[in-house]
Amino acid sequence: MDFRDTPEEAAFRAEVRAWLEANGNKRSRPDEVFGEGLDDAARLAAAKAWQAKKAAAGYAAITWPKEAGGRGGTAMQQVIYQQEEAAYLVPGMIFEISIGMGLPTVMTWAAPELKARFLRPGLAGEEIWCQLFSEPGAGSDTGGVRTRAVKDGEDWIVNGQKVWTSGAHFCDYGILLTRTDWDKPKQEGLTMFIVDMKAPGVEVRPIHQMSGDAEFNEVFFTDVRIPDRYRLGPECGGWKVMLSTLMQERLSVGGNLPTDLHEHLIALARKCEWEDRDGGPRPAIEDARVRARIADAYLQQKGVELIIARGLTAISKGKAPGPEMSITKLVAAKAMQDIAAFALELAGPEGLIGHQALGGDWRYMQRLWLSSPGARLGGGTDEILRNVIAERVLGLPGEIRSDRKLPFRELERA
């Protein structure tokens, strides 16, 4: 048991640091974000430029095999890179689905010539990927998708609608879950494809989110042609392909819990004043109630970090990470919500004032408070994750359901 870098890890860290210093821009304030002041198009261009640099230096996909355009490095090196990059202004979510979900699915399931076609431009940020699974009638119950793909010679013709597709408005390609056989039970009639988001018949409509942003979209497919060689996995093998993607998603979302939330809380508590029975006003940071919440914030966020560290150790010893990895997203998303909400409470009624008027210090926590409900839903809701833990980890019975054996066509009718 040792938390310190091994000599090899320390050497890699030094290399990463030197590269970042030469190529990146350090944050000037803790809450500064990439591309502040740029419009959407300029920010996207800047993000792509950064990703290209990163890929050329071999940091875009550290754990991937060299043949696939990666570095052939270790999971630990990936973490070291992320730790060091955290101090820099880098684009956050834009490439996450490409590199965390879309491209790994292509790497696992696509034919060699497609890998050669897609992996390198994807890693370099020239092409961005989205994930088209959810539909109005199929969210938690992903097996219920109705987007229809029908074979037509060497092509498939796709009609239907997806929803909540993050990033679809700027993406080039997507992985698309469709129904190809309506006579099989719901999860057995699905097939996964690569879809060109710029193909005729694909229409993307942004959705206005509760946070005020529009990061996800509705996507409509009208007679969209997809060549059969863009199929990922066997016909009617889409469920298995999807599970392999979602497993990646849960790991990567869990890994996204910021590791400095308690420090943000401390910084804000130093600036607010609280009173209690003993009098006041005193700096909130001296109040026992505030201090207790700072401690609890640390317990959650550091706990998630440590669970991931344990998973990485397993990977580095050639073992599969244990089932405890399945709790990271569940714990992390709710922790973000709780910590952000408490941060706002530090300022009492004034905490209701938007950061534009209250001050830039509050921007980070206010945005986190407005985005955390989405983090609890995307990639599997809290409730679905609890079912997964109860059933796969603790071995408790599955949900009672009536839809497992019937042909999907009959379910539709019912």
Add this chain to the structure above:
Amino acid sequence: MNFDFSDDQRLLQDAVRTMLAETSTSQAVREVLEGRASHCAAAWRNLIEMGAVAAAVPEQYGGAGLGHLELCLVAEEAGRHLAAVPLSSSFYLAAEALLRAGSEAQKRHWLPRIASGEVVATAALGSRERYRAPAPLAFDGETLTGTSPALADGGIAGLAVLRVGGELVLAGLAGAGVSREPVPTLDPTRPLAEIRFERAPAERLPTADAAAVAARVLDGAAVLLAFEQVGGAARILEQTRDYALERKAFGRQIGSFQALKHKMADIYAAIELARVHAYYGAWALSSDAPELPRAAAAARVAATRAYVVAAEEGIELHGGIGFTWEMDCHLHYRRARHLGQLIGSEHAWRARLADALIEEAA
């Protein structure tokens, strides 16, 4: 980075687990619960003979000289099997205080006796919370006078390390001037006793900073107790899960009700969170890292929460049978309480964690 125990350490853990499964049975623990024994002698003797409990005592003082990581895994098994033994008193507290603050002569005299089980030792190093202020202990350089109100394993201990004002004092409990009285306890499997000293011979542990030594020993104990708590919590969750698969209501296994599934998933998450904080604490303890105060406090708070919740909900999910004397649910309910308050409550430790975090962010 390597965030796991080694294969050798896991082998020791397996051996301890196998041994405790045979000796620290529900029946054996109940001998102590119902007052027919002061501790579980067979389990204790085996733990001593395996060299497991003296893992962190150096060889020159009669220990196994392995280290604290090994002791952490022994602690996890002790917690899992509800071992009714003076492990924390003798080894997490008294032996550690002696090692850190004792003179060479004191260490040479006492540590081999503790390591061999000849003497059970205990300690009271100060707590942030109290109710009755007993006659304060007074030490005049040679003798000790006053009362220690709730000394763990005080009924069988032959030696105590006590914090008296700004000093750490070593007092034999077998000689003149010491009287002891068992007190009724909420977890009778881990008995406490009130000890009265009346000009009892005692000596100082020669340390310049008793407060720092006490804090350091308590940090170590917090980590080790966290392993006991994680072990106990995991066990009661497993038993609850097994029962939920067996018991039927409304024509279904109760484990198929989503309210129960989700509750157990949350308990599992709490235990895993506590486990990794305990691991982190184990690393900080064994490597004497500067992160120890933060890591130990985090382990203590997370593990206390996890065990208390697992034990409380363990009874709830068993239904009426969980509320009976014959089921082991209440042994965990009691033990979770004992471990969670023995070296100060989670609130004091949460405050300590906040102190460490805020100091670091200065």
